[in-house]
Amino acid sequence: MAKSVAESSSKKGLPAGIWTTCKKCEQILLRKDYEENFMVCPKCGYYARLNARKRIAYLVDENSFCEFDKDMKPVDFLNFPGYSDKIKKSQINDAVVTGSAQINGYKAALAVMDFEFMGGSMGSVVGEKIVRAVEFAIENKYPVIIVSASGGARMQEGIVSLMQMGKTSAALARLAENNLPYISVLTDPTTGGVAASFAMLGDINIAEPKALIGFAGPRVIEQTIRQQLPEGFQLSEFLEKHGMVDIVAERKDLKDVITKALNFFCGKK
Ligand SMILES: [Zn+2]
Incomplete structure (x- = not known):
């Protein structure tokens, strides 16, 4: 049909x-x-699922986005089978786009993950770009907004990908020490090392409806704890009910919800 x-x-x-x-x-x-x-x-x-460009277009004021580190590309330092080819063939440089932008007039540093590049996995480029965006925010006294969409750490970069969890979390701790807010937006899916680091560290954690959010998948958990998981486990609404997520916001309302949070943290525009 x-x-x-x-x-x-x-x-x-x-x-x-x-x-x-x-x-x-x-x-x-x-x-x-x-x-x-x-x-x-x-x-x-x-x-x-939205790619990073589409998400940014929906979220920021027109023509306000100024991209950082556009040409930063990953390096296959472990000679992991097939990784170099993937990097070469991809139209996108890596799984995050960062920059400064305005959201209903509020200036912010923004990082938006892109699931289309290797399942939004976090490697050295994702970590480095996010940290640089946070450092820019500290320097300029901007709030930080990160939109996550990720299957987790990037195995092709081994331990270096896991290191990004600590690196990004430490940068966000410095942001907090500078009394600057961090708004985390969790979209489908936000899992693994990204869920276990910066995605869950927001001063406010906002999720899109029915997004899969969690560390390990339900099958792994069921096999480990030998119990059946409740209905809707690891979806936004379940996490909101149990206090892991602050708000579930529909996509059409997301810009307004973020604006309200910015208004709360940064004062009236
Ligand atoms: Zn449909």
Whole structure:
């Protein structure tokens, strides 16, 4: 069904890419409407994962984003099989985009993870770019906002990827010592070493609905503790109920919720 409508639209001479399909319910959607709806399916409410560029476009004031360390690329220092090829073939340099931006007039340092690059895994570049963004914030007395989307640490960088957990957490501790706020936004999925470090350290932790958030996957936990896990375990709503997440915010409201937090921490604009 999905295919036939898309095919017939191309036969009618409509421009390519005018339609898109919801990954969950397979509803055919007009791409323009879908993008205006923040890539949330109007039929079933499914949240498509956003790459970093799209997320930044939805979140910051127009033309306010100024990118940091755009050309920083990872190095395959362990000669891990296949890693060099992956780096070479990728259109994106690494799994985080950082910069300064304004959000409803509030200046902030921003780091947005990109799941499209190796599952948003955290290696040396992710850690270094986040730390530099935090240091920029300390220097300029800006708040920090990090949007996480990650499968965890990057095994291709071995122990160096794990070191980024401590490195980013230490930078955020220095931010706190300087009395500057950190707003963490957790999106689907935020797991492993990222969940176990900076993603959970926000002065306020905001999650998107139904995002998978946790350290290890449910199967590993069930096998370890030999107990069945409760319904909805590791989803945003469950974590909010149990105090791990402060607010579950719909994507369309996210900019406003962040603005309210900035207003609370930094005063009126
Ligand atoms: Zn849908």
